[in-house]
Amino acid sequence: MRIVTWNVNSLNVRLERVTEWIETLRPDVLCLQETKLSNDDFPHDAFASLGYESAHHGQGQWNGVAIVSRVGLDDVRPDFADGREPDPDARILWATCSGVRVASCYVPNGRALDDDHYTYKLDWLDRLANDLDTNTSPTDDICVVGDFNIAPDARDVYDSDSHAGSTHVSQPERDRLETLGEWGMADVFRDHHDAAELYSWWDYRDGNFHKRKGMRIDLILGSPNVREHTARVFIDRNARKGSQPSDHAPVVADVLLPNN
């Protein structure tokens, strides 16, 4: 199963690039973030014509997450199921695809360490961990993927010094990733690549992509059995090139489970 996460930064603007990319890379499961669409406006037909089912959890204007699959799309569920109030933002969508429980996540940015949005980010990550613990087991086949807005370690940012005191690198949010790891969900990219400066996001401003100034904040977290059967993981930098790219590149994992 080829599973992909891609923050498309407006599916309206990006639809043609996304469908062309699908035809080239032929993912089995494509998780999208920042569709910036209402559910009524989601282009299910465009994906159906390529042979894919799709589910979307959107609110229009901001946020919005989707799962596009050609290997089944069952038990679709938006938001957290943790007994608390609904998340006011459309940031997480679950589905089961060929026996794998998949979550497409758009973790809050946080904005600044002294901003209320940062508190929301940490709480959101706690809710994700609680949702996993309540509704799944580490022995399940699980992929929690998306734009985490967290660079896991120093290799994942272009200039650690300039990021000091900022979101994306702070210890409390990295601790949340660590907690997910202790539960069983770990970054499959680091199972296959040790190198620094392999990024998935580059600011549009100041030619940062061409200067290779980015961050690796788009992650595929796999449960132990998924990690064991992941053959390769790569970031498709080419998708960041050309006209009207998203500021994020897709991250691709090939998970070769015995039964799918």
Added chain:
DNA sequence: ATGGTCGTTTGACGA
């Protein structure tokens, strides 16, 4: 040192 570019939108704001 500062600000730079996009996408939502037509005035700022979020990233």
